[in-house]
Amino acid sequence: MSTTYTLDTATSRAHPVPEPVRRLTVPAIAARKVAGQTAEPVVMLTAYTARMAQLLDRHCDMLLVGDSLGQVIYGLDTTVRVTLEMMIAHGAAVVRGSYRAVVVVDLPFGTYEASPEQAFATAARVLRETGAAAVKLEGGEVLAPTVRFLVARGIPVVGHVGLTPQAVNALGGYGARGRSEAEAAKILGDARAIAAAGAFALVVEGVVEPLAREIQGAVACPVIGIGASAACDGQVLVIDDMLGMFERVPRFVRRFDSLAERIDAAAAAYAAAVRSRSFPAEAEIYRPKP
Template sequence: MSTHKDVKKITTNTLLKMKAAGEKISMITAYDYSFARLFDKAGIDVVLVGDSASNVMAGNETTLSITLEQMIYHAQCVVRGIDRSLVVVDLPFGSYQSNPDIAVASAIRIMKETNGHSVKLEGGAEVIDSIRRIVSAGIPVMGHLGLTPQSIYKFGTYTVRAKEEMEAEKLRKDALLLQEAGCYAIVLEKIPAALAREVSTSLAIPTIGIGAGNACDGQVLVMHDMLGINNEFKPRFLRQYLNLEQQVTGAVQQYIRDVKSHDFPNEGESY
């Protein structure tokens, strides 16, 4: 059993070394202490405190509703459960788009108030000045290209991005721009596998795919999807490893039956 002192922590540099060595990077979302602790103990490389908390924790239709304060709260909870994994925190919608000064201030708040290790933000050329400024402030940045959920009302759909050559070419250029601006990794979401392979090969920094084929340097899934807590969302890219919705429902129904039938608590469960 490892102690706090001898745990080898994953850093942004570790991810670069993993890409160079051809070792795939595992990443999952978490939003609270309990699950973060489980994922960290299981050996996950990266834990993303995603703005998907807006959907899966708060029940909102999109990621746009979540605030910087709410992201900070979720990240604080997650960081307390982590010994080894790299913790990445999403900058929420509205906390970086308007100008680089606001972007840097938002990133600094996240780092100071959560003890997280890095921030993530969506977009390419449009946000490059903000990325440069955040990196200059000494804060590691993970980029995010392809399907960018914060731009849902601009795209109007969650369909696969960059199928047309014009958008694919912009994504290629944006990926190189992000690398040049100092990003240490880039999430590629819901783009053709061939394009993701091409971009991953062209970069020195790792790519993390979600619905982008297996040529990316790592993969990320939302915990609620992967564990089957939410069975309504079943895109092609999702592999569901558990059906917690079914198991939890069954367990609670059994508990209800035991209470109603006077079976719980029994003599051995009483004082």
């Protein structure tokens, strides 16, 4: 038995209650890929709040507390400005709101690149203060020693290669990567190095489709695509993009809803009801008891 957190949806309050441990595990995710094939693709979405985690949890194998929260939650122009405190606060909320999925938290820019020791201190704090199962970091071969250092000390790691948003200033934008032979070879080498260092899964973002297929076949761990290929071992999207919360989304996003339009319509209906004084109605107010 383990004390976890569930949400009382009637009140939106979190209550600690004893429950059997039912979460998927890092080894279970890694074991999805056998002899280069994954019979059941890994389903992954980003989540930033307890309530969203609760809604997504039953459908997802992994929930990623991505540093994309800087843009979709805080309105920042890049993920470079995201702080460790932001990631910890939202990571803890997602863990409280979920019980099944493996929760992974991004390490923000500047908190792990200097040395393996810096990365360990950051990752240990993230896991300790959030209750998450793993961390994700961006970068290729140069960070392989860091991944190896973390894994050897009991910290599960998800790698991230290809288009790495934290390096947007160096990359010069968010365009697809791997179009040239040299760049494709570099990204493939990065993927192999990070996987060989012990990452239990690898996010491959924004690369040309043939390269994504090559990476999937070249590494033993599950490859989770975002703007990559249907041949990947799993897929991840930013939840706000998938739900249609923004007018503009990357080419690789499929909108599974148009939630922004529905929120706009609901807010308009609410405003009209307030202005016409039809809200609150009799059933929505308190009367003195007789």
